[in-house]
Amino acid sequence: MSADxxxxxxxxxxxxxxxxxxxxxxxxxxxxxxxxxxAELLPTATDAIFAANQRDLAAAQENGLTAAQIDRLTLNxxxxxxxxxxxxxxxxxxxxxxxxxxxxxxxxxxxxxxxxVPIGVIGIVYEARPNVTIDCAILCLKSGNASILRGxxxxxxxxxxxxxxxxxxxxxxxxxxxAVQLIPTTDRAALNTLLKLDQYIHCFIPxxxxxxxxxxxxxxxxxxxxxxxxxxxxxxxxxxxxAMAEKIIVNAKTQRPGVxxxxxxxxxxxDVAEQFLPAAARALIAAKNVQLRxxxxxxxILARAGLPHTAATPEDFSAEFLDYILAVRVVDGxxxxxxxxxxxxxxxxxxxxxxxxKAAQRFLAAVDSSAVFWNxxxxxxxxxxxxxxxxxxxxxxxxxARGPMGLRxxxxxxxxxVGDGQVRG
Amino acid sequence: MSADxxxxxxxxxxxxxxxxxxxxxxxxxxxxxxxxxxAELLPTATDAIFAANQRDLAAAQENGLTAAQIDRLTLNxxxxxxxxxxxxxxxxxxxxxxxxxxxxxxxxxxxxxxxxVPIGVIGIVYEARPNVTIDCAILCLKSGNASILRGxxxxxxxxxxxxxxxxxxxxxxxxxxxAVQLIPTTDRAALNTLLKLDQYIHCFIPxxxxxxxxxxxxxxxxxxxxxxxxxxxxxxxxxxxxAMAEKIIVNAKTQRPGVxxxxxxxxxxxDVAEQFLPAAARALIAAKNVQLRxxxxxxxILARAGLPHTAATPEDFSAEFLDYILAVRVVDGxxxxxxxxxxxxxxxxxxxxxxxxKAAQRFLAAVDSSAVFWNxxxxxxxxxxxxxxxxxxxxxxxxxARGPMGLRxxxxxxxxxVGDGQVRG
Numbered sequence: 001m002s003a004d005x006x007x008x009x010x011x012x013x014x015x016x017x018x019x020x021x022x023x024x025x026x027x028x029x030x031x032x033x034x035x036x037x038x039a040e041l042l043p044t045a046t047d048a049i050f051a052a053n054q055r056d057l058a059a060a061q062e063n064g065l066t067a068a069q070i071d072r073l074t075l076n077x078x079x080x081x082x083x084x085x086x087x088x089x090x091x092x093x094x095x096x097x098x099x100x101x102x103x104x105x106x107x108x109x110x111x112x113x114x115x116x117v118p119i120g121v122i123g124i125v126y127e128a129r130p131n132v133t134i135d136c137a138i139l140c141l142k143s144g145n146a147s148i149l150r151g152x153x154x155x156x157x158x159x160x161x162x163x164x165x166x167x168x169x170x171x172x173x174x175x176x177x178x179a180v181q182l183i184p185t186t187d188r189a190a191l192n193t194l195l196k197l198d199q200y201i202h203c204f205i206p207x208x209x210x211x212x213x214x215x216x217x218x219x220x221x222x223x224x225x226x227x228x229x230x231x232x233x234x235x236x237x238x239x240x241x242x243a244m245a246e247k248i249i250v251n252a253k254t255q256r257p258g259v260x261x262x263x264x265x266x267x268x269x270x271d272v273a274e275q276f277l278p279a280a281a282r283a284l285i286a287a288k289n290v291q292l293r294x295x296x297x298x299x300x301i302l303a304r305a306g307l308p309h310t311a312a313t314p315e316d317f318s319a320e321f322l323d324y325i326l327a328v329r330v331v332d333g334x335x336x337x338x339x340x341x342x343x344x345x346x347x348x349x350x351x352x353x354x355x356x357x358k359a360a361q362r363f364l365a366a367v368d369s370s371a372v373f374w375n376x377x378x379x380x381x382x383x384x385x386x387x388x389x390x391x392x393x394x395x396x397x398x399x400x401a402r403g404p405m406g407l408r409x410x411x412x413x414x415x416x417x418v419g420d421g422q423v424r425g
Numbered sequence: 426m427s428a429d430x431x432x433x434x435x436x437x438x439x440x441x442x443x444x445x446x447x448x449x450x451x452x453x454x455x456x457x458x459x460x461x462x463x464a465e466l467l468p469t470a471t472d473a474i475f476a477a478n479q480r481d482l483a484a485a486q487e488n489g490l491t492a493a494q495i496d497r498l499t500l501n502x503x504x505x506x507x508x509x510x511x512x513x514x515x516x517x518x519x520x521x522x523x524x525x526x527x528x529x530x531x532x533x534x535x536x537x538x539x540x541x542v543p544i545g546v547i548g549i550v551y552e553a554r555p556n557v558t559i560d561c562a563i564l565c566l567k568s569g570n571a572s573i574l575r576g577x578x579x580x581x582x583x584x585x586x587x588x589x590x591x592x593x594x595x596x597x598x599x600x601x602x603x604a605v606q607l608i609p610t611t612d613r614a615a616l617n618t619l620l621k622l623d624q625y626i627h628c629f630i631p632x633x634x635x636x637x638x639x640x641x642x643x644x645x646x647x648x649x650x651x652x653x654x655x656x657x658x659x660x661x662x663x664x665x666x667x668a669m670a671e672k673i674i675v676n677a678k679t680q681r682p683g684v685x686x687x688x689x690x691x692x693x694x695x696d697v698a699e700q701f702l703p704a705a706a707r708a709l710i711a712a713k714n715v716q717l718r719x720x721x722x723x724x725x726i727l728a729r730a731g732l733p734h735t736a737a738t739p740e741d742f743s744a745e746f747l748d749y750i751l752a753v754r755v756v757d758g759x760x761x762x763x764x765x766x767x768x769x770x771x772x773x774x775x776x777x778x779x780x781x782x783k784a785a786q787r788f789l790a791a792v793d794s795s796a797v798f799w800n801x802x803x804x805x806x807x808x809x810x811x812x813x814x815x816x817x818x819x820x821x822x823x824x825x826a827r828g829p830m831g832l833r834x835x836x837x838x839x840x841x842x843v844g845d846g847q848v849r850g
Contacts, residue, residue, distance in 0.1 A: 021767055025790050104812050110801055112811055119823045120793070198642075202823045217623075221642050223649075223824045244846040251848035342446055364841045365450050368545070376535055376844030385849070386537055386840065387529050398544050398627045398837040399648045400825040412823040415811065416789045419801030421669040423676035424810070 005185065009193045012148060012181050013200035016121045019178035020146035024118050026175065028095040031142055034173035035091035038138070041165045042084040049075060052161035053130070060154055073128055073155055083134050086390075090138045093389040096407045097144045111418045116411045118144030119202050123194055125216060126207040128154035133162045136207070137180045139392045143410035146179050148201065150194065152208075153186035160184070195220040202412075207393060225405070228396040229320040230260030230348035232378040235337040235363070237354035238269040242276050244375060245353040246283050249326075251377045252351070254288040258322045260394060261349045261381040265317065265327040267337050273298065273330045278305035290324045297330035318344045334359050338366045345369060348396060349378040370396065370403035430610065434618045437573060437606050438625035441546045444603035445571035449543050451600065453520040456567055459598035460516035463563070466590045467509040474500060477586035478555070485579055498553055498580055508559050511815075515563045518814040521832045522569045536843045541836045543569030545627040548619055550641060552633040553579035558587045561632070562605045564817045568835035571604050573626065575619065577633075578611035585609070620645040627837075632818060650830070653821040654745040655685030655773035657803040660762040660788070662779035663694040667701050669800060670778040671708050674751075676802045677776070679713040683747045685819060686774045686806040690742065690752040692762050698723065698755045703730035715749045722755035743769045759784050763791045770794060773821060774803040795821065795828035 023031075042049075053075045060070050101114040122145045124136045133151055140147035151159045163182040170179055183190055195204065198221045205225050206216040217224050234252055236245040252263035268276055281302055284290035293312035294302060302309040309328075316327045331337045341350050351373035352363040360374040371381040381403060383391020388406030395401045401409035448456075467474075478500045485495050526539040547570045549561040558576055565572035576584045588607040595604055608615055620629065623646045630650050631641040642649050659677055661670040677688035693701055706727055709715035718737035719727060727734040734753075741752045756762045766775050776798035777788040785799040796806040806828060808816025813831030820826040826834035 021791075021793060024793060106810070106812060110805060110810075117793075217646050223822060225824070241846070247846060247848055255849055360843075364843075366446070368446060368449060368542075369839065371840040371842060373842045374844065376842055376847045377849050379849040380535060380842060380844075380847065381840070385531070385535075387531060397648060399650070402837050403840050412827050414794065415796040415806070415828050417796060417798045417801055417805060418785075418789075419799065419805075421666070421672060422801045422805065423672055424680055424802050424804040 002189075005187060005190055006193050008185075009183065009190050010197060012183065013121065013194065013197040015178040016146040016148050016181055017200040019176040020118065020120045022176050023141075023144045023146055023179055024097075024120075026144065028097075030173050030175060031095070031144070032091045034141060034169045034175050035087050035138055037172040038134075038166060038169035039084045039087040039091070041168060042087065042134075043077065043080050045165055046077065046080065048164070049080065049158065049161045052157040055157040056155050065154070069128070069154075073130065073158070075130055075158060079131075083131060087134065087138050090142050090390055093142065093407060095142065096411050101413055108422050109420065110422055113416045114413050115416060116408065117414050119410060119412045121146045121148065121201045121203075122410070123148045123150070123201045123204040123222065124207060125150045125191060125204065125212065126152065127209070127212065128152040130155050130158045130162060132207055133159050133182070136205075136392060137166050139390060139407060139410060141179060143407045145410055146181075148181050148183065148194065150183040150191055156186055192219060195222060198222045205392065223400075225393075225395050225400060226397050227260070227393040229346050230262070230394075231265065231318055231320050231344065231346040232261060232263045232349045233265040233267055233341045233345045234263050234351045234353065234378065235267040235331070235341065236269060236272065236276055237334065237337075237352055237356060237359050238271040239356035239359060240269075240272060240276070240353040241355055242272065242279065245276060246280050248351065248353055248375070248377050249280055250283050250287050252379055253284060253290055253326050254324065255377075255379055257288075257324055259379075260320075261378050262322070263326065263351075263378050264319060264321050265329075265345070267329055267331050267340060268298065269334075269337070270297070270330050270332055274301055277301045277328070278307055281305070281307045281309070284326065288324045290326050293325060293327045295329035298328040301330075320346070334362060338363060342366075342368050346396065348394070349373065349381040351376065351378050370394070427614075430612060430615055431618050433610075434608065434615050435622060437608065438546065438619065438622040440603035441571040441573050441606055442625040444601040445543065445545045447601050448566075448569045448571055448604055449522075451569065453522075455598050455600060456520070456569070457516045459566060459594045459600050460512050460563055462597040463559075463591060463594035464509040464512040464516070466593060467512065467559075468502065468505050470590055471502065471505065473589070474505065474583065474586045477582040480582040481580050490579070494553065494579075498555065498583070500555055500583060504556075508556060512559065512563050515567050515815050518567065518832060520567065521836050526838055533847050534845065535847055538841045539838050540841060541833070542839050544835060544837045546571045546573065546625055547835070548573045548575070548626050548629040548647065550575045550616060550629070550631045550633070550637065551577065552637065553577040555580050555583045555587060557632055558584050558607070561630075561817060562591050564815060564832060564835060566604060568832045570835060571606075573606050573608065573619065575608040575616055581611055617644060620647060623647045630817060648825075650818075650820050650825060651822050652685070652818040654771050655687070655819075656690065656743055656745050656769065656771040657686060657688045657774045657776075658690040658692055658766045658770045659688045659776045659778065659803065660692040660756070660766065661694060661697065661701055662759065662762075662777055662781060662784050663696040664781035664784060665694075665697060665701070665778040666780055666800075667697065667704065670701060671705050673776065673778055673800070673802050674705055675708050675712050677804055678709060678715055678751050679749065680802075680804055682713075682749055684804075685745075686803050687747070688751065688776075688803050689744060689746050690754075690770070692754055692756050692765060693723065694759075694762070695722070695755050695757050699726055702726045702753070703732055706730070706732045706734070709751065713749045715751050718750060718752045720754035723753040726755075745771070759787060763788060767791075767793050771821065773819070774798065774806040776801065776803050795819070
C-alpha cells in the first residue's frame, strides 16, 4: 500500500487516542449537548444528506444492487427522524462512566475503588448501512470513547455527509473534532493498517457478515468483539404447555426471520412429538408458509398428518437460515436436548418450553449460551428488550461482553488506590 | 506440520470443550475436593517430581542456562510445600461461578438475571516456571474452566510429572480427566494449531515475555488476554510530603525491581525538585545503589549536590528496566505530569504523591492506567494486595479484565430469562 495511506490512517488513530484522553474526563452534560445538537441537525440538514445519498443510490443502481440492498442504503425524512429519535434516546440514558463497581479497604488501610471508565479508542468496521454510522458514533461518544468509523464503499458519500453533521455537533458542545472520525477512503489497505495499530486503538467491533468478522479477527492485533451468527434452538419439553410452545416457536421463527435471535431449529421431546408437531407445523405454515426440514422421526409424524416437509441434511442442523425455514427434530429427553444444543447451536439464544421447573432449571444451568430462555421467545435477546437502553450489537464472544452490548459494555474499568504512605513489605 | 500433530492437538481441544461443559455445572465441593487432594499429593509424591525435575535441570546445565534461570526451574521440598499451600488457599476462596451480577423484571414480565459462568476452555502458554503449571491449573479449575497448558521445553519433564498429580486429584474428586490437559509436545507447530482452534478454545493467556505475547497475539484467532510490560511512574507533586515520597519511590523502585509493578520513572514537580531530588537520590543509592538516568534539569540538580547520575536517552523514558535503574525528570506541573505519563508509561500502575486533594483527584481521574495510586507504592497492583485472593496475572488489556485477574476475571456471564409465554410483538 502507499506510504501516504498508511501515514493518513496512523495519524487518524493517533488523533483518536489524544481525543480519547479528553473524552475520558468530559462531563456528561457536554456529551449530551453534542448528542442533542446532532438530533436537531439530522432532520434539518437534509439537502446535503439527500444529495450525498443520491450519489450512493445512483452508484448502487449502476452496480446492480438488489432492491433490498438499495432500500437499506436509502435515507428519507422518516428515517432521519427515526435516527434523530434514537440519538435523543441515547442522550437520555445514564452515563456509565464513573460508576463505582466495588470498593474495599484493605487491612493495611489502602482504600481501593474500581470505577467504570471508557475503553479508549474503538474501531468500527461495517457494511452498507447509514444508521450504523450514527448508532456507533453516538454510543461510543456517550460512553466516552473516541471512535474510528470505516463504513462500506456503497454508502461512502452518505457517511461523509453524516460525519460532517457529527463534526458540527461536536464543535457545538466544545468536544474534540477527533472524537469521531470517518476513514476517508474505502481502500482495503487502509483497513489492514488500522487493524495493526494496537498502540492507539483498544478495541475493534466489526458489524456485518461472518466473512467480514473473520477477516478482521484473522488480521487484527487489536482485541475484536465479535457478533457472529445465531443458530437458535427452541426445545419443547415433555411437560410443555403445548399452546404456549406453538405461540413461541411461531414468534421465534417468523416475527423477523432475518435477525440473529430468530429460531432456526425446533427440538421436540418424543413423548409430545406426535401431538405437538402437526399443530406446530400447521401454525408455522399458516403464519409464513415456513419450510420444515425434518429428521426421520419428525418427518414420519408430519407424513402421517399429511403435512408438507422436506428431509433435513446434516448441515441443516447447524444452519443459520435467516429465512422462513426451520430444522426440526425429535429428541429422547432433556439431556439429549441439552447436549444437542451445546453441540449444534451457536451458543447465542436457546429456549426451553416446559411447566417442569426442575427440567427448566437444569436447562438454564447446562445450556452454554449467551441467553437461555424458559417459556419465552428467543427474539428477546436484544439490548432494548433486556433494558440496556440501546445496543451496539449482540456479542457472541465470552470475554468482556456476552449477549447484548450497551453503554456499560463499551466501558472498561480502572482501580483507584488511596493510601497514606503505604509501601510494600 | 505433521497431520498427526494437528490431529493430536485438535483432539485435546475437543476433549477440553467437552470437559468444560461438565465443569460448568460441577458443584464447588467437587472442585475443592480435587484441589485439596492435589495439595496433599504435592509434598508427598516427591520421588517422581524430583526425578523429572532432575532431568530438566541436567538439560538446563548442558544447555548453558544461567544460574538464575536454573534456579527458577528448580523444585525442592520447600517450594513444593509452598505450592501446596497456594492450592489450599485457592480451595478456600469463594467460588465465583453462579454469582448473580444483576437482575431485573421487564415491563412485559420477563425476569432477567445475569449470572457469572466459566469462560469455557482457556489455553495457557508459558515459559519455564513449574509453579505456573499448578497456578493456572488450579485457578482455571476453581473458576470452572477447562485448561490446556503448554509450558516451555526447559521444564517439560517436570510439567509432565505435575500434570500426572493433577490427574490423580481430578480422578479422586470424580472430575473429568480432560479438565486439565498438558500439551505433550513442545513443538512450536502444536502451538500454531492450538491458536486457531477458536471453535473449541475461548481464551488464551500467554504468560511470559513480550515476544511470546506478541507471537500469540499476532497468530491467534482466539481472544488473548495480554500481560505486557509495566513502565510505572511515580510523580512527586509540589505539595508532596517529601519524606513519604522518598519512602514510596525507594519501595516502588527497589523492593522487587524485576516485576511489572515496580517503578521505572520518577517525575518531580520543579518547585520541589531542588529539595527532593538529592534526598531521594541518596536514599535510592543507599538502598540498592540505584542508577539514576536523568533529564537535563534533574541532572543539573544532582550535579550541584555532587551525586552520581547519568544522562538519560529518549528511550529511557519509556523503558522497562526491571533492574536498579530509574529514569528521572523534572516537570513543570500536574498537567505536564499527567500528559507525560499518559504518553510514556505503559498504563499499568502510576502514582501521585501529594497532600493536595484536588491535584490527587485530577491525577486519579486523568491518568489512563489500570491502577492509579495516591500516596502509595505502585507495588500494590497485585491480586493478593487488592484482595482478589489469587491472581493469574495483571492484564494490560482494557477489554474483559484490567489489572489483577483473579477468579472472577476468569469468568464470563450468561443471561437467564424466565417468562410465562412472552413473544415479541
